[in-house]
Each structure stands twice: as structure tokens, then as C-alpha cells.
Amino acid sequence: MRVLKLVIILSLFLIVLSGCWDSVELEEQFLVWGMGWDIDEENPNLMTLTLSAPSTTEGAPEPYIAVSSSGYSVEEGRKNIQKQLQYTIEMGHLRVLVISEDFAKQGILKFMDSLGRNPRIGRETKLVVTAGKAKDLWDLEHPSNLLPADYLVELLKVNAKQGITADITFRDFFEAISNEGQEPVTSFIRMSKDAKMFNAAGLAVFKEDKMIGKLMDIEVQAFQFIIGKCKNGTITVGESTKPGSNSITFCHRRGGSKVKTEIINGEPHIYLKVELEGDISEYTADKPTVDEEVIEKAETAVTLRVKKEVEKVIEKAQKEFESDIFGFGLYFKAYHNNYWKSHDWAKEFPEANVHVDVRVKIRRIGIES
Amino acid sequence: MTMVRGKQIISTKQLFAILFLGLMNHGYVSISRWITEVAHQDAWISTFLGGFIAFVLLNIILLLMKRFPDKTFIQISDEVLGKYLGKIPGIIFLIFLLFFTALSLYLLVSLVSAWLLPKTPIDVIIISILLLQIYLTREGIKVLGRFQEMIMVIVLLGMPITFLPYFIYQNHTLLMPIGGTGVVTILKGALPAFYTFFTFFSLLILYPYVRKDASHKEIVKASNMSILVVTILKTFYVFGSIAVFGEKEIQFFLYPLLEYVKLLVFPVIERVEFMMIFLWLFMMFSGTVTTFYMANLTAEQVINVEGYKNTGLIIAIPIYFLTRLSQNIAESLSLFRLEGAVLSIVLLATIAFVFGLSFILQKGGENA
Amino acid sequence: MFKNFLKRAKARFQPDKGLIADTYVVEGESSLTHDFRDNICRLQIIFKDCSDIVFREFEIQMDKQVSAVLIYLDGMVDRVTLHNHVMRSLMGISKKDYPQELSPLHRLNRLKNIDIMVGEIKEEQDMYTLVNNILSGEIIFMLDDCDHALILNGRGWQARAINEPDTETVVRGPKEGFVETLRSNTTLIRRKIKDPNLKLKVVQGGKKTNTDIAIMYVQGICPEDLIEEVEKRLKTINLDGVFESGYIEEFIEDNPYSPFPQVQITERPDKVAGNLLEGKIAIIVDGTPVVSIVPATLAQFYQSPEDYYERTIFGTAVRIIRLLSFITSVTATSLYVALVSFHQHLIPGEIVLSVAETRVGVPFPTLLEAVFMEIVLELVREASIRLPGSIGQTIGIVGALVIGQSAVEAKLASPILVIIVAISAISSYVIPHFSTSYSLRFMRFMMIGAAGTFGAYGIAIVWIGLLIHLCTLESFGQPYLAGVAPFRWTDLKDTIFRVPLWMMGTRPTVPDMKDIDRMLGAKGDREDDNGEG
Incomplete structure (x- = not known):
């Protein structure tokens, strides 16, 4: 009996000592706030993935970082971005996914898969189609120096509350696309003329998972x-x-x-x-x-x-x-x-x-x- | 009575708690997926029917147990079938329990692995849970009863949060047309639903441990209440998740209930899942520990060493390997079906056989 | 667990084989003889080199001149009694009071019945009893040619005044606390419960110290077998010295290896009285103001007498705050560790950035950082608690401010962690029962370790383990979690909630309690279901 007890205690110690398989320190993470999808400029067969994260280092010249890379899928793009980063990419805080209009017209469901599979990503992530390139969005210099993703999310939220636009989340999108008898829409944004703000009053209309048009104002x-x-x-x-x-x-x-x-x-x-x-x-x-x-x-x-x-x-x-x-x-x-x-x-x-x-x-x- | 470490008995309230958590645990997070797969938007009717079947069977078992009020199923089969032949139902029951425990353990472990600790070796998670289960079962059914009772209180306090998404996001057109899938499909769906209620058989073991001054009627009341409450809750969860997601979307999720709760977003706290994770872990642990304990007790009674403290350690070894057997969730699901189909039929047949024989031989009951 | 107790009891308990006799008796029999000189001599040998023992020899004018002696322990007898009531009355006897001749025993009886003006007098023949009585402050009176001695109650010594206990202060409520004298303590309780059913039994503990241990209970409320069990366990104590109730606690509790206290201790008579009325037993040890109450349940450690003196809503609110603080104290730091190093996605978006910013530059992983801060906190606490008041406070302030501040500035810890550690530390002191905070801190470290290894899952399994452990605990056959597991509706009224007093019609459930009703005609709202028999 005593031996058994010893074995149990030892195994407990072993578990604890050899543990921490899943732990990654918070400051070593690239907290993805926003994600963008484009058609690759050089090779139209590829997608360009852009990840934007707030920078956590004090005194960093820019309050946020955006990194882009291309690949055949979201996961490959993520891997290619990882190659440039000293941080682990953490998708758990993804607040907004921005897809360029051209990309959305090709169909997005298969790319959404990796986001749907990740249990860490919340269902309240906003889904937005942009008129221009999703990649450029993250360099936006908003006068209030907000993170572009934060700005976008708040913009949609506030406008949706006032009935000007609809803020479509992953939840809405997945529900609409999976249930027969309904087609999905997403929010649609345009850059304002001075390229400092967005106009949020729009909806991208999808047929199945392909964008086919938009509703404005x-x-x-x-x-x-x-x-x-x-x-x-x-x-x-x-x-x-x-x-x-x-x-x-x-x-x-x-x-x-x-x-x-x-x-x-x-x-x-x-x-x-x-x-x-x-x-x-x-x-x-x-x-x-x-x-x-x-x-x-x-x-x-x-x-x-x-x-x-x-x-x-x-x-x-x-x-x-x-x-x-x-x-x-x-x-x-x-x-x-x-x-x-x-x-x-x-x-x-x-x-x-x-x-x-x-x-x-x-x-x-x-x-x- | 106060002083002596009380006899190993439980109160009717504790019986209710044990049955409640055992029934609730099985398929708590995935039931809507399992059943909508078969019965589509009418899955909730199937769930209710499944609960009803379990309810009927439970009452049959109760009637039978009344004839042998102070014996477990294994002891009954000993008495009815004789010393050596009587071991066979016990062994079948034990094997069934081992599989069942391993399976529910695997469902728990895979959930933890998928949602919380993707990189942690699955063995570590299994072992950590098994150790806790051994610790609990060592202390006997009395402590088990107390533990379950307390967890039930915690779970019942936390559960109302899981009702909220339905009230916020429900869309009843997704449930229409009611009964549109046809009676046959609904009945087909009732079968997997019934499997999720399978832990009602724990009464076969627990019945004699309910305190003696509790009448048969009280036991019937407690067990029927538990199955009723669980049926209502499960039906509600299936109903709610269909109303929120629609039957097609549920098929995308391995754990629809988790996704369902994930919809809740509170200001500042944002993700409520976190609190729910504790609740699930508590609940799933106490659900699996019941079957573990029963496997424990059955093994002790089959080889006549009741009260031996280290049975848990020995039982844990086959359970560990059986749990390891199911390498991925898909396999585990088909295993669940297979087991549900084969083992439950074997088990029910064994039970029917033993009790049938006892009737024929006129053993047990008041006239024996 | 009870089995464990029996095992220990068996190993340690040996019947008393005349230990006093081994020590004291030189030779010969142990009772007094008719030889006056020999008796004194023997006592003098026993008390050799005890300069505080006084042998006062004198003569009494009775039918003839009789030698007598008073033996007492200087400092432990009341001088007024000794001088005015014993010496004066004995020496004032004149021959005319005793006209005819008497036998020695008759003389003693006459003195006892007529002359000595002391409240309590016992006749005693046994040497060892006399020795014990001298040591506990009685005055021994022996007469020439008499094999009996008188024990005169003249105890009286310098004692601390009754004042409010520092550890359990209340804003509202009685301000008296126990002192070191057993008799004063029992009096304090008696004064609260004026009922002949309040029983008091005394046993002796400690081979050398011969400390009086009193058991108090209310007959009819307290189950008989509980009393027997407590007495039985007290008799197993086989120590040479009992100086504090903590000594006996370890001997009588069910689970010595559990981090949770299983005996409730208090310095407040009102708390003891309240518990006695709930069917508990108070164990009072002479020489300490700390009284133990058994059996204990976890809920009791979260109750303060003040809950009952204040309004019911606040009583309940405070109870709930204490429950929350129990959870916070155990879980807060580990939750931080789990969130920061495992489940970053669950940290609210507004907070995650500021946490990440503070973490930048901290060299340790979160787990070590948290353990480091907790250890620092323990050091500060331990250092300040032992030092006298003002220095202790200084240490506290230095520790809290300087170390916390500089640790943050030196980037050894993130400020948010410092806040969380402080919150969990404060929460652990919310609990009225001081010893409980030890167990909480112990659990906290386990929790942090598990959280650093498994994240939220680790916290959950340690909690499950903790709950299982609490379920296995029993205190004198009572489940430790009585009220919650086994769950009883009627007990909720005074565990998590504190319902108005007029609603507390029944006492908390104790198995086998006979007199369950607090009030007349309150019967009926009690469940028959006592949990598990």
C-alpha cells in the first residue's frame, strides 16, 4: 500500500514538473485583433493574409503592427506570417475579419473553416467586406490613433445601434449560410475620401458563400x-x-x-x-x-x-x-x-x-x- | 450512530443528485448534435421520447429491485442463478461498466483536450481525473453521495446562465415544421437519445444503499424526479440549440452546447464560457465518477471482496487503456453507437433474464 | 478517518499506572498515618527544594494542646482567606470550647464542622490527592495524631482581568473574553446559560501539568454518545504537559493531516454559549483563554457572533461576502496565472492589452512571478505578526508599499499581479476564524501550481479534489460540510443565509439531537431526513 501511495505521489509530481505543455506567456503573443483577406497581387491563385495586432511594448513607434503574407489557405498564411514574428500568433482575440471585395466574390466559406474550428475565437467576431484592399486598411491613420480594428468594430457597433448599418458577426454568417432558405450578408465598408475614416453604411450580399453585390445607405x-x-x-x-x-x-x-x-x-x-x-x-x-x-x-x-x-x-x-x-x-x-x-x-x-x-x-x- | 463512521448509505436526496448528474453528464455538450443528425429539427421530440423510454425502463427496474430491497443486481444474480452461474451477469455488467466509464471519461478528456489543453498529452489528463476518482471512491458511497449532492447544488445554481442564449437568439422558424420529419425519423432519433439516458441503470447498484428508513416510494419519487428533470433539461437544450443555430449548423459543431453558451457576451467579462468551463468540468467529473464507482463496487461484489480499499486503483488500469483506445472523437462516437447497440441489448437481456428467472423461481420479494 | 483515529488512540493510550506514585512515594503506603511528624516529613521530602511550599506549624488549644500544620503553595492561595478565615479561627479556639477529651478524628471533625470558616472543605486521606491539591492552590490542614487531612479551598492568585479578546473583536455585542483561569471561564458561560442542564465535567490532562480540562454541554440538546466520545478521546491524551487547547486538539480531531481546522476555537463566551445551545460541546482547558468547540463544521468558521447581533439582511450579506472571499482567496491568483499563460482569449479585450503591457520585461514566467509574490507576502505577514504592534505595522507598510512598489518598478512583477495577490491576501483575512486563513493559503499555493501546469483545468481539478476532501472530513461523526453535503434545507437558514432569529425555529441538524426546537411550538418545519443517519 505504501508503495502504491508513493507511486501516486511521484506520478503527481512528475505531472506537475514536466507540465506546462500549453502555457504561452501573454507578452510572447501576437494578439491578433484584426485579419484581412485579399487576392494576392503577384499570383492571383494565392490569398494574402494580413494580421494586425496591437503592440504591447512600451514606447513602440507604432501602436499596432500589421504583417502580411500569402498562401493557399488561412493556416498557410498564418504560418508564413509566423516566420517573420518572434511572437506566437494568438487568434483568440480576433475582433474583425475584413475581406476584400474581389476575394469575397470568389467564395469565402472554405477559408472560414479554420476560424470556425478554433474554439478560442469568439462568435461575436465581426465580418466585413471592404471596397478596397483589406491589406491597406490596417495602415489607416485614424485621427484618434485608435487601433484600426478597434475603430472598425466600434464604428460598426455604434452604427448598427442607430440602425444605419448591420454589424454582422460570425454567428450570423454561419447561421445564414448553413441553414437552407437564407443567404448571408456581411457588413460592407468603404474608405472615406481622405483615407482616414470608413463609411460603414453598407452590406455585402452573398449568394451561398460568394459575394454578388452590395446594398448601400x-x-x-x-x-x-x-x-x-x-x-x-x-x-x-x-x-x-x-x-x-x-x-x-x-x-x-x-x-x-x-x-x-x-x-x-x-x-x-x-x-x-x-x-x-x-x-x-x-x-x-x-x-x-x-x-x-x-x-x-x-x-x-x-x-x-x-x-x-x-x-x-x-x-x-x-x-x-x-x-x-x-x-x-x-x-x-x-x-x-x-x-x-x-x-x-x-x-x-x-x-x-x-x-x-x-x-x-x-x-x-x-x-x- | 453519531460516532461510528456511519454505514455506507445515501439519502434519497443524494440518490437524486447521483442520478441527476449521471444522466445529465452523458451527452450534455453533444446531445443536440447526436440527435439532430438523425432526427433533424424534431430532435427535441426524440430527446423527450428517449427520456420517456428511460423513464419506463427505470420504473421496471424499480419494481424489480423492490423484490430484493437489500441486494445489488450482482448479489441478486448470485442468489437466483447460484454461486458460479450467478457470476456471469455480474461479469457482463462489469465489462459494460468499464466500457461505459471509459467512454464517458473519454468524452470528458477529449473535450478538455480540444477546448482547454490541446498540446497537453491526453494521458496526463486521463490520469489526473482517474486519480481524483480513485480518491473519491476509496471513501465509499457515503462520501460519493455528499460530493454529488454538493456538485448538484453548484451546477443547479450555474445552469440558468445556459438558458440565456435561447432567450436572446431564438428563432422559432428553425424548429418548424414540428413533426415534419415523420414519426419514423423521430423514433429513430429516440434511440441515440435513449442512450444518453442510459445511466439510469445505476439504480441496479445504488438501490440497496439508499437509507433503510426511506420507503420504496421515496426512492421511486427521487429517481423519477431525476429522470424527469433531466429529460426536461436535455429537451430544452436540444430545443434551444436548434432554435438558435438551426439543425444544419449544429452539424458543424462537435460540442454544440459550448458553442451555444459561447454566444453569450456580457460587457466587460465578455466571455462567459470561462465560468461555464468550471461548471462542465464539475458536472462531467461527477457524472463519470458514478459509473467509475459502480464498476468498482461491481468488481468487488463479483469477487466477493467488498470494502477492499484499492479496487479503484485496479479498476482504473483497464479503464485507462480503454479510454486510450478511442483515439479520436469520431471513433469514440461510433464506438458509442456500437456499444449502445450491442452492450445495452446484452445488458438489458441479462437483466431481464435474471429477473425473469427470479420470478419463475419465486425468489425474493415478500413471499420468499 | 474515524478508523485512523482509533488506530492512533490505540497506539498512544496507556492506562494510568500510578504515575504519581512512581514519582513521589519514597516507600511505604500512600495514605496518611497517625504519625503526624512522619506525614509532614513525607510531604517535605516530596516537596524538597520547592521553596514556594509553606509548612506553617502551630498549636491549637483544644481539650489539650494539639499540633497542627497548614501546607499551601505560596502565591496560589488567597491571603485573606488564609489569614482571616483559617488562621484566625483556628488560633482563636480556647480550651473552654472543648471541655471533654476527644479522639483525634473527632477533633478534626469538630474543627471542620464548627471552627474553620471556609466555604469548601474536603476530608482526604490519600497522599497523592493531597499533593495534587497543594499544587492546584488548596490549603491542606493536618492535625496531630490524625490520619485524615482537610483540604480547604483557598485558591486565589493574580489573574488577568476580563477584557475583550483581540482576535475576535466585534463592534456590537458583549466585550468580555475568556481569561486563563478555568473557573472564571466556566462562570462566564454559566452566566449566559442559567439552566441546570448545562453540565460541566472535569478531566485531568497532562502527566506533569495535571491540567484541568472541563467539558461543558447542555444536557438534552447535546447527543449522549457525542459526550461519551469526547470524554473517551480526552482520556486518550497521553502528554506530559497540556498548556493550550491546541495540545488536545491534535489528539481529539479526526483527520490530523487535513489542512482544515476541525475544532472551532474562540475566546468569546457568547460564541461558546451559542454553540452549546446548538448541541456542541465546549472543551475548556485551564490556563488558556482559548476554548475549543466540537464538533466543527466548515460553515461555523464563516460565522461571527456579530452576524446575529446585526440586522438580518446585513448578516446574510456578510455571510455571502465571506463565501465569496473564500473563493477569491483560494482562486484569484491562480485564475490570473491560468488566464495569462493559458486562456488569453478569455481575458476581456479592454484588459488584455494592459496586462500584456505590464508583463513585458518581467523575466519570470507568470507561474514563478505569482509564486514569488505570494512568498513575499507570506514573509511580510509572518514577520509583522510576531513583532510588537508598532513595529509590526511598520513592517507591514514597508512590505506592502516598498516591496510591492519596487518589485513593479524593477520589473520583477507586474502591477496587476500585485493587486491580485493583495486582494487574495485580504480576502483570506475576512474569515472570522483566524486558523482558517492558514488552510486557505495552503490551498492557494496548490491552486497556483495546478493553474501554472494545466490552466483552468488545473484549477478545476484542484477544486474538485478540495471538495472531495471536504466531503470526506468528519468531525466527531458529523459531516464537516453539514448543511451543504449532506444538504438540508432547514440548515440553510443559518449557513449561507442568516434568516431573522424568529425564523430559526429549530437548531441546526445534529444527528440524534432530542430537543430540536429553539422556540416553543416551533416544531414541524424540520425535515425528517437527516441526511445520512
């Missing part, structure tokens, strides 16, 4: 209305800034969308109902008094505007992209399973009849009357 908002994310945001209906003309800004505080589907004569019909509720936040008339009449007028104007935009976006998705980014297919799968099984939704979607019904309710009129 008001279209993004309309997209948000359709999928029911309309907790916040403003819509301005106006004519001109000249005297005599006016504009009204409608600020919606709550709202949602409802989708009903029906099969009539073997044809899919989608009844989309968008409901918005909010108040007037700006009224630029020569006589800025808001009365019942103005509210009524405003409601009609906003309703028309929203309806127009929504219909435009749906048509764009149907005719231009032929991609069901709204997830209407899910409803057909759920409620009309037989139809779903006998038809190929990808082919049916462009032909589906969408009936849009928009209701706008102006509840309050601000503190002025």
Missing part, C-alpha cells in the same frame, strides 16, 4: 426593416433645402416586421408587414409647427418612402442578386414543407410575389409642438 436600412431590426434609426423625407420646401425626419423607436407566406396556385406569395413607431425629430419647414395635419402628412410620406425603399431592395435581391438574404425561404420550409421539398427555392425566389405593407405611426412629436 438607405438600402441597408430597408433591409433592416425587412428582417425586423428596426428598433432605432431615422428616415428623412425631404424635397430640398431651399426656402419654401421642407423635410421631415422620422425617428423610429420601435417596430418590427412580420412575414406570412402562402402558396396560391402553386406560386409562392410573401406577405411582408413592416411596422414602425416613433416620433418626429426634425421638421425643417418655414413655419415649424407640427399639428395633426403635418403628422398625418408625415406618416403618409414616411410610409410611402419606406415602402418604396423596401420594395426596391426586395426587387434588387430578387432580380439583381437572386439571393434570398431576408430568409423568406425559412418560412416556406417551416410552413409549406411539401412545397419546399418539391421546389428549388433558389430558383423560385426571384419569381416569388412579395406584398409589402408598411405601417408608420408617429406617437410623439418631440418637446415642441
Whole structure:
């Protein structure tokens, strides 16, 4: 018995003494904050992977480091970057993945695989497609000296909160791409003219895992209305800034969308109902008094505007992209399973009849009357 | 009574805890993947059905155990089949337990390896867990009961966090159409679901250890409650993960529940998984230690050395090698199926045989 | 564990084979004889070279002039009693009080019954008892030609005044604490529980010291077999000296190798009284203000009498804070090690950069860094605790400020680690019971080691091991974690929570307790299920 105890104690010691297989010190790590994917400039068959990390050394000339390398896959690119680094690359803090438009058009799912497999990467990582090169993004000199990745993430978060754009995370992307009846979208950004800031108001539209187009500005908002994310945001209906003309800004505080589907004569019909509720936040008339009449007028104007935009976006998705980014297919799968099984939704979607019904309710009129 | 190191008995509450953790542990992190693979979006119905099958079988076992209130299954088979022939069911049971323990241990170890310590040799993880299990089982079922009871309290306190992702991200259209996969598919899915409830057989061993002043009714209540609670929880987890991910996406994950909890992001703390990791480790450890203890006890009773302190050490050796056998998770899964199919049938047949014989021979019960 | 105890007891316990006799008796029988001179002589031989033993010989005018002697230990008898009540009354006897002749024994009886004005008088014949009594401060009175002696209670010596114990101060509540005298201590408890059921038994411990050890319990609440068991274990103590309750603790506890204290100690009478009412037994050792209470449960170490004196919400809040501090104290540093060297992805994004920045330039791996800082802290603590007040404080400040500050500046440790180490150190002192912080610190080092090897997994397995260990512990047959494992709803009211006193209708569960109700008619809310019989 005593021998056995000794063996146990010794083996415990051995475990502890020979341990630390997995330990890597924090300061020896290249904490990847952002990642970029491009098509390689020299060899279009390769991808260029860019990793951006904050620099932890005190008094470093740059607050962040970006390293690029090419390879056939993310893992190979990572290996090639590792060749240049004295640190271990740690992906656990990846906050944003930026993909260049050209690259996204080739399909991204197979490259996403390595990120999906890594249990350390959170599901809240933002997924962004950029108009230019993803590689250049990390050299951006933002006036506030923020890390580009941090800047990007905060930008998307803040704008998504205000309904201007949608911040798409890995979670959303994987869910949309894996479930039948829905196509994914990602955030889309453009560099501003002075190359110091981004414009976040955009969405990249995918068909399966290939990017096929984008929605910009008001279209993004309309997209948000359709999928029911309309907790916040403003819509301005106006004519001109000249005297005599006016504009009204409608600020919606709550709202949602409802989708009903029906099969009539073997044809899919989608009844989309968008409901918005909010108040007037700006009224630029020569006589800025808001009365019942103005509210009524405003409601009609906003309703028309929203309806127009929504219909435009749906048509764009149907005719231009032929991609069901709204997830209407899910409803057909759920409620009309037989139809779903006998038809190929990808082919049916462009032909589906969408009936849009928009209701706008102006509840309050601000503190002025 | 106070002074003497009490007899090795457990209270009904502890029985509930042991059954709860044992049932919960098996497939806790992967159940939604295993079952959606077969039953797609209706996996949660299958889970419920699987729990129901287990519930029925559990009650049959309870009825049978009532006839021999102070004997374990091994002792019963000894009595019914005679001294030598009676060893055979015990040995079958032991082999089954060894496999079962090794398998649940492997699921735990592979999870630790994949999520926490990818580079650490798997042997080290297995040994460290086995050592703890030996330590616990040395002290007997009384300490086991206390330990499980405490872990259950901790687990129940932490569990509500795992419900949150459902309430935040649920999308019920992903669950539609309910029953759309057809009755046959749902029933097919109920089979792997039933396997995850397989630890209900621990009553075969635990029954006589529940304190004597607890009536049969209380034992029935405790065990039925445990299986009911676990069925509800597992059904909820499968339901919730389908509602959050959709059945197709679940197939990408080895451990859907972990991914499911990973969705939770709190400000400042950011990743809640970390707290959950402790909870899982606690729970999975206490789940596996029950089967380990039972293997221990069965081995002791088969060779009639009950109370020998070092059985755990001896049992740990085959379990270690069996655990090492399953080299990767995919293999382990098919092994799980194989074992589920073959061994459970053999086991159930053995149990049925022993009890059937006891009825025929009129042994046990009030009239014996 | 109980088995272990039996084993040790068997090995150490030997029945008393007249050890006193071996030492004292020169030859002959051990009882007094009729030879007055011989008796004195024998005692003088026994007390040879004991200059503080006084043999005061004098004559008493009875029916005839009788020689008498008073023997006492100078300094341990009360002079007022000795002079005014013993000497004066004996020497004031005149012949006319004793007209007729008496036998020696009658004389002694008359003196005892009529003349000596002392509260407690015993007659004794046995030499060894007399010797013991002299040593414990009694006055021995012997008369010529008499084989009996009187033991007069005249104990009285310089004792410390009753004041508030330093280790367990409360803001609200009684400010009295135990002192070194056994009798004062038992009185302090008696004054709190005025009930004939409060029983007091005294046993002797220590071959040389002959220390009185008192067992106090409330009959009817405390299970009978628990009392027997405590007595049995106390009798196994086979030491030559018992100076402090710590001496007997080691002999009577169930698991000597566990880092957790299994006997609760206190200097507060109110705490003892409260525990007695919960069916515990207090063991009071003469010569120390520290009283032991058995059986102990872990929850008790996290309770302070003040919890009951303050409002119930704060009582509960403080309990929860203590529970959290238990977890923090054991886990905080190891969590840091695990996060920084294993699970960097789990550190919140805002914090990870600042941690990484502070780590740059530190030459040690995090594990060593943490161990180094913990050891420094232990050094500071150990150094400051032994030094007298003001110097101790200086050391504390020097240690905390200077070492911490310069370690950070010299890049030997990262400032965040220093903060975490400090937090875990503070947390370990939140617990009212001082000895518990030793076990916490011991666990902390194990935890850090495991975290440095296996990260979070290591922390989890050490916690599991710790919980298993706590489950295996038993104190006098009571589970150490009573209330939590085995779990009892009714015990929650006074473990994690502190419900209002009017809701505490029943005493905490102790197996076999008869009188479970604290209040009249509170019966009924107690579960029958006592956990495990």
C-alpha cells in the first residue's frame, strides 16, 4: 500500500514538473485583433493574409503592427506570417475579419473553416467586406490613433445601434449560410475620401458563400426593416433645402416586421408587414409647427418612402442578386414543407410575389409642438 | 450512530443528485448534435421520447429491485442463478461498466483536450481525473453521495446562465415544421437519445444503499424526479440549440452546447464560457465518477471482496487503456453507437433474464 | 478517518499506572498515618527544594494542646482567606470550647464542622490527592495524631482581568473574553446559560501539568454518545504537559493531516454559549483563554457572533461576502496565472492589452512571478505578526508599499499581479476564524501550481479534489460540510443565509439531537431526513 501511495505521489509530481505543455506567456503573443483577406497581387491563385495586432511594448513607434503574407489557405498564411514574428500568433482575440471585395466574390466559406474550428475565437467576431484592399486598411491613420480594428468594430457597433448599418458577426454568417432558405450578408465598408475614416453604411450580399453585390445607405436600412431590426434609426423625407420646401425626419423607436407566406396556385406569395413607431425629430419647414395635419402628412410620406425603399431592395435581391438574404425561404420550409421539398427555392425566389405593407405611426412629436 | 463512521448509505436526496448528474453528464455538450443528425429539427421530440423510454425502463427496474430491497443486481444474480452461474451477469455488467466509464471519461478528456489543453498529452489528463476518482471512491458511497449532492447544488445554481442564449437568439422558424420529419425519423432519433439516458441503470447498484428508513416510494419519487428533470433539461437544450443555430449548423459543431453558451457576451467579462468551463468540468467529473464507482463496487461484489480499499486503483488500469483506445472523437462516437447497440441489448437481456428467472423461481420479494 | 483515529488512540493510550506514585512515594503506603511528624516529613521530602511550599506549624488549644500544620503553595492561595478565615479561627479556639477529651478524628471533625470558616472543605486521606491539591492552590490542614487531612479551598492568585479578546473583536455585542483561569471561564458561560442542564465535567490532562480540562454541554440538546466520545478521546491524551487547547486538539480531531481546522476555537463566551445551545460541546482547558468547540463544521468558521447581533439582511450579506472571499482567496491568483499563460482569449479585450503591457520585461514566467509574490507576502505577514504592534505595522507598510512598489518598478512583477495577490491576501483575512486563513493559503499555493501546469483545468481539478476532501472530513461523526453535503434545507437558514432569529425555529441538524426546537411550538418545519443517519 505504501508503495502504491508513493507511486501516486511521484506520478503527481512528475505531472506537475514536466507540465506546462500549453502555457504561452501573454507578452510572447501576437494578439491578433484584426485579419484581412485579399487576392494576392503577384499570383492571383494565392490569398494574402494580413494580421494586425496591437503592440504591447512600451514606447513602440507604432501602436499596432500589421504583417502580411500569402498562401493557399488561412493556416498557410498564418504560418508564413509566423516566420517573420518572434511572437506566437494568438487568434483568440480576433475582433474583425475584413475581406476584400474581389476575394469575397470568389467564395469565402472554405477559408472560414479554420476560424470556425478554433474554439478560442469568439462568435461575436465581426465580418466585413471592404471596397478596397483589406491589406491597406490596417495602415489607416485614424485621427484618434485608435487601433484600426478597434475603430472598425466600434464604428460598426455604434452604427448598427442607430440602425444605419448591420454589424454582422460570425454567428450570423454561419447561421445564414448553413441553414437552407437564407443567404448571408456581411457588413460592407468603404474608405472615406481622405483615407482616414470608413463609411460603414453598407452590406455585402452573398449568394451561398460568394459575394454578388452590395446594398448601400438607405438600402441597408430597408433591409433592416425587412428582417425586423428596426428598433432605432431615422428616415428623412425631404424635397430640398431651399426656402419654401421642407423635410421631415422620422425617428423610429420601435417596430418590427412580420412575414406570412402562402402558396396560391402553386406560386409562392410573401406577405411582408413592416411596422414602425416613433416620433418626429426634425421638421425643417418655414413655419415649424407640427399639428395633426403635418403628422398625418408625415406618416403618409414616411410610409410611402419606406415602402418604396423596401420594395426596391426586395426587387434588387430578387432580380439583381437572386439571393434570398431576408430568409423568406425559412418560412416556406417551416410552413409549406411539401412545397419546399418539391421546389428549388433558389430558383423560385426571384419569381416569388412579395406584398409589402408598411405601417408608420408617429406617437410623439418631440418637446415642441 | 453519531460516532461510528456511519454505514455506507445515501439519502434519497443524494440518490437524486447521483442520478441527476449521471444522466445529465452523458451527452450534455453533444446531445443536440447526436440527435439532430438523425432526427433533424424534431430532435427535441426524440430527446423527450428517449427520456420517456428511460423513464419506463427505470420504473421496471424499480419494481424489480423492490423484490430484493437489500441486494445489488450482482448479489441478486448470485442468489437466483447460484454461486458460479450467478457470476456471469455480474461479469457482463462489469465489462459494460468499464466500457461505459471509459467512454464517458473519454468524452470528458477529449473535450478538455480540444477546448482547454490541446498540446497537453491526453494521458496526463486521463490520469489526473482517474486519480481524483480513485480518491473519491476509496471513501465509499457515503462520501460519493455528499460530493454529488454538493456538485448538484453548484451546477443547479450555474445552469440558468445556459438558458440565456435561447432567450436572446431564438428563432422559432428553425424548429418548424414540428413533426415534419415523420414519426419514423423521430423514433429513430429516440434511440441515440435513449442512450444518453442510459445511466439510469445505476439504480441496479445504488438501490440497496439508499437509507433503510426511506420507503420504496421515496426512492421511486427521487429517481423519477431525476429522470424527469433531466429529460426536461436535455429537451430544452436540444430545443434551444436548434432554435438558435438551426439543425444544419449544429452539424458543424462537435460540442454544440459550448458553442451555444459561447454566444453569450456580457460587457466587460465578455466571455462567459470561462465560468461555464468550471461548471462542465464539475458536472462531467461527477457524472463519470458514478459509473467509475459502480464498476468498482461491481468488481468487488463479483469477487466477493467488498470494502477492499484499492479496487479503484485496479479498476482504473483497464479503464485507462480503454479510454486510450478511442483515439479520436469520431471513433469514440461510433464506438458509442456500437456499444449502445450491442452492450445495452446484452445488458438489458441479462437483466431481464435474471429477473425473469427470479420470478419463475419465486425468489425474493415478500413471499420468499 | 474515524478508523485512523482509533488506530492512533490505540497506539498512544496507556492506562494510568500510578504515575504519581512512581514519582513521589519514597516507600511505604500512600495514605496518611497517625504519625503526624512522619506525614509532614513525607510531604517535605516530596516537596524538597520547592521553596514556594509553606509548612506553617502551630498549636491549637483544644481539650489539650494539639499540633497542627497548614501546607499551601505560596502565591496560589488567597491571603485573606488564609489569614482571616483559617488562621484566625483556628488560633482563636480556647480550651473552654472543648471541655471533654476527644479522639483525634473527632477533633478534626469538630474543627471542620464548627471552627474553620471556609466555604469548601474536603476530608482526604490519600497522599497523592493531597499533593495534587497543594499544587492546584488548596490549603491542606493536618492535625496531630490524625490520619485524615482537610483540604480547604483557598485558591486565589493574580489573574488577568476580563477584557475583550483581540482576535475576535466585534463592534456590537458583549466585550468580555475568556481569561486563563478555568473557573472564571466556566462562570462566564454559566452566566449566559442559567439552566441546570448545562453540565460541566472535569478531566485531568497532562502527566506533569495535571491540567484541568472541563467539558461543558447542555444536557438534552447535546447527543449522549457525542459526550461519551469526547470524554473517551480526552482520556486518550497521553502528554506530559497540556498548556493550550491546541495540545488536545491534535489528539481529539479526526483527520490530523487535513489542512482544515476541525475544532472551532474562540475566546468569546457568547460564541461558546451559542454553540452549546446548538448541541456542541465546549472543551475548556485551564490556563488558556482559548476554548475549543466540537464538533466543527466548515460553515461555523464563516460565522461571527456579530452576524446575529446585526440586522438580518446585513448578516446574510456578510455571510455571502465571506463565501465569496473564500473563493477569491483560494482562486484569484491562480485564475490570473491560468488566464495569462493559458486562456488569453478569455481575458476581456479592454484588459488584455494592459496586462500584456505590464508583463513585458518581467523575466519570470507568470507561474514563478505569482509564486514569488505570494512568498513575499507570506514573509511580510509572518514577520509583522510576531513583532510588537508598532513595529509590526511598520513592517507591514514597508512590505506592502516598498516591496510591492519596487518589485513593479524593477520589473520583477507586474502591477496587476500585485493587486491580485493583495486582494487574495485580504480576502483570506475576512474569515472570522483566524486558523482558517492558514488552510486557505495552503490551498492557494496548490491552486497556483495546478493553474501554472494545466490552466483552468488545473484549477478545476484542484477544486474538485478540495471538495472531495471536504466531503470526506468528519468531525466527531458529523459531516464537516453539514448543511451543504449532506444538504438540508432547514440548515440553510443559518449557513449561507442568516434568516431573522424568529425564523430559526429549530437548531441546526445534529444527528440524534432530542430537543430540536429553539422556540416553543416551533416544531414541524424540520425535515425528517437527516441526511445520512
